[in-house]
Amino acid sequence: MTARPQLVSDDRAGELSLARRAAAGDEAAFEQLYRAHAGRVFALCVRMSGSRQRATELTQDVFVHVWERLDKWRGESALSSWIYRVAVNLVLSNARGEQRRQKHEITDADERMTHDDARPTTRADERRITHADVGRRTEEAIDLERAIAALPPGARAVFVLHDVEGYQHDEIARMMGTAEGTCRAQLHRARKLLIEALDR
Amino acid sequence: MYTRSLTAVLLAVPLIAARGQQKVDIRMRAVPAVSVRLGGAMGTVRVIGWDRDSIALTGVLSPGSRMDGGPKSSNSLVIGMKFFVDAPDESAVRGNRLELRVPALARVWIKAGSADVEASGVTGGLDLNIVGGSVKVSGAPRELIVESMDGAVAVNATPEFARLKTATGDIQIQGGGEDVSATTVSGAIRASDGTFQRGRFESVTGPITFAGDLARRGDARFDSHSGAIELRLARRADVEIDASTVTGTIENAWSSTRPGVGREGRGMELGTSSGMSGARVSIRSFKGNVRLVGR
Amino acid sequence: MTHLSFDQLSELAERADVDVTAGHLAECAECRATLERIRGLVRAARDLPRDIEPPAEVWAALRDRVAGERGRRSVVHVRRWWHNGWLATAAAVVLVLGTATFMAALARGKSAKAKAMMVATPPQAPPRSTPALLAVDRNYVATIRELREALATQRSELSPGTVATLERSLRVIDAAIAEARTALAADPANQALVDILAGHYAHEVDLLQRATELSSSD
Secondary structure, three states: OOOOOOOOOOOHHHHHHHHHHHHOOOHHHHHHHHHHHHHHHHHHHHHHHOOHHHHHHHHHHHHHHHHHHHHHOOOOOOHHHHHHHHHHHHHHHHHHHHHHOOOOOOOOOOOOOOOOOOOOOOHHHHHHHHHHOOOOOOHHHHHHHHHHHOOOHHHHHHHHHHHHOOOOHHHHHHHHOOOHHHHHHHHHHHHHHHHHHHOO | OOOOOHHHHOOEEOOOOOOOOEEEEEEEEEEEEEEEEEEEOOOEEEEEEEOOOEEEEEEEEOOOOEEEEOOOOOOOOEEEEEEEEEOOOHHHHHOOEEEEEEEOOOEEEEEEOEEEEEEEOOOOEEEEEOOEEEEEEEEOOOEEEEEOOOOEEEEEEOOOEEEEEOOOOOEEEEOOEEEEEEEOOOOOEEEEEEEEEEEEEEEOOOOEEEEEEEEEEEEEEEEEOOOOEEEEEOOOOOEEEEEEEOOOOEEEEOOOOOOEEOHHHOOEEEEEEOOOOOEEEEEEEOOOOEEEEEO | OOOOOHHHHHHHHOOOOOOOOOHHHHHOHHHHHHHHHHHHHHHHHHOOOOOOOOOHHHHHHHHHHHHHHHHHHHHHHHHHHHHOOOOHHHHHHHHHHHHHHHHHHHHHHHHHHHHHOOOOOOOOOOOOOOHHHHHHHHHHHHHHHHHHHHHHHHHHHOOHHHHHHHHHHHHHHHHHHHHHHHHHHHOOOOHHHHHHHHHHHHHHHHHHHHHHHHOOOO
C-alpha cells in the first residue's frame, strides 16, 4: 500500500501488548485502541459513504470486526495499517451491498449529484463538528467535503481512496473487484463532477 | 470560485418584530440535490418536493418571532441552505407556520419542539426531529429518519432506508421499504400495505402489529418486552418463523404448526416454515403475547 | 483548436513529469488552466484532515455491542461446560473464579471513574450476578450513568412536558430491565434473555442520548 505516510510512532511491541489486552477483554485497552484510531476510520467512513449517519454505524462495525479479529493480528504491519485495511474492506463491502439494493440505474445522461450532507444533531454538535473535524480548515475544505459526499457512490469511493487516501489504481481495482481502467474512469468522472460543483 | 459554505454565509434576515404577523417569502435557485435545514420554534411545517430547481420558503411568523438564514445573494445557485426560527413564547411558536418547497431530490433536515410536520414528494432524504406534535410522510424518500418523543409518526411511503423512533408516540408505516426500523418505548407500531425487504420493529411495552409482506429472502424481526405482537400474514406467505417468549403466550392461527412449551418449562416457542423463498421472521417477547393470524 | 479531453488532462495531472511548455499545452491556455485546476483539486483532497472525530455515541454503542458479544460468548462457554458433563461442583468453581477475575479486572480499571459518576438513580446491580449478566449489565450501567449525569445538568432546558415523557419512558424501560435481569439471573444460559436485556439497555441509551440532544433545542 502506498497511502499517505503514517504519523504514529512505530511502537510495535506496545501495540502488540495493547492488542492482546484488548482481545482478552480489557475494556480500557480496547478504548485506548479505539481512541487512537477512530478519527481516521470515521473520516474514511464519512467520506466513502457520504453520510454521517451511515458512517456512525460503519465505524462501529469496523471496530467490532477489529475486536473479533484482534487475536489474529501478529504485528507484521502497523496496527493502524491493519485497522485501516479492515475499515476499507468493510466500507467497500457495505457499498457493494447497497448497490445491489439500488432500484434505479443512474446513467450518465440523467446522473445527478446527490448531496448527502453531514447531519449534526444539535447546534452544539454542529459547532463541534466544524471545530473538531476542521481545526483551521478553510471554507474551501468544507465545500470539498460536502461535494465529495454528493458524488455518486462509485466515483466517490475511487476519489476518496485515490486522491484523499493515496492508494494506487491497481490496489483500488483489487479492493473493489473491478478493472483498473474502470477505476481510472471513475476517478476522472469524480474530479470532473467535483470541479463543476465547486466552481459554481 | 468555491461556493461559500453555509457556516460562513448565514445572513440574518431579521423581520421586523412589530405588531401583527410577518409574512415569509424567500426564494432561490438551487441544485437538484440541495441540502436544506430548517430548525427552531415552528408550529407547522410542510415540506413539498417539486420539479423545479429552486427553493421556496413561505409562510407566516407570529409577532416577536424571528428567522435567521437565507441566501447570500438572490442570484446564487446554492447547494445548501439553513434557516432557524426563534419565538418569544409557546403561543408564538404555534403561530409560526411555514411551507418549504424543494427540488424533489433535495435532502431536508427539520428540527422542532412540538410541531406538526408534513412531507411529501421528496425523493432525496428527510431527517425530521420533533419532540411532540406529529410527523406525516408520503412519497418515496430514499432515506428517511424520524425521531420524536411523544409525537405520532405516520409514514405512507416506500423508503429505501428508514429509521423511525419515538418514546411514547405511535408509529404507522404503510408502503413497505428496503431497510425499515421502527423503535418505540410505549407507542404502538403498525406496519401494513407494503413489502419489506428488511424490517426491525421493537418496543418495550407498546403493541406491534404487522400486516405487510416480506420480500423474497426478506428478513423481519419483532422484539417486545410486554407489548403484544400480532402478525397478520397472507395465507400463502412464503416465510420461516422463529418465535419465543419467556413467559408470554404464542397463538398460531396462520398455519397448522402448534407452539410448544419454552425453555425450562416457561414461556412458549414456535418454529414454522413455509415455502422456499427464505424470507425469515424472528419474534422475541418477554411477557407480551404473540399471535399469528392469516389474512 | 482541438482541446485535450478532461480525462486526458486528469491522467496528465497524476504525472509529475508533464512539460506544459511543449506540445498542445504550450499553445493552449485553456487546457493548462484545466490541468492546474485538477492538480489544485488533488492537492486540496490530499490536504483534507486525516481524522474526523466521531460522535461520542459511537464509543458508547460500540462498547455495548462488544459487551453483548462478550456476554454471549460467556454464556456459550458456560453451556458447553454443562453439556460436557462436568461435575456441578467444578462448573460452579469455574463460574466463581470467572466472576472473581472479571470483577477484579473491572475494579482495577474503573472503580475511580465509577465513583466519580454516581448519579441519583443509577440501575442497581442484580442480586445474583453471572458472567453473562455482568458483561452486559456493567458496561451499559456505566454508559447510562454518564448519560443520566449529562442530562441532569441540562434538565432545566427541557420543557415540563418533555421531562414528563422522558421520565415516564425511563421508568417503563427500567422496569423491563429489572424483570429481564431477574429472569436472567435465574436462567443465566438463556441467550434470548441476554438479547432481550441488551435490547432494553440499548433503548435506554438511545432515549437518553436523544434527550441530551433535545436539551439544546427544546
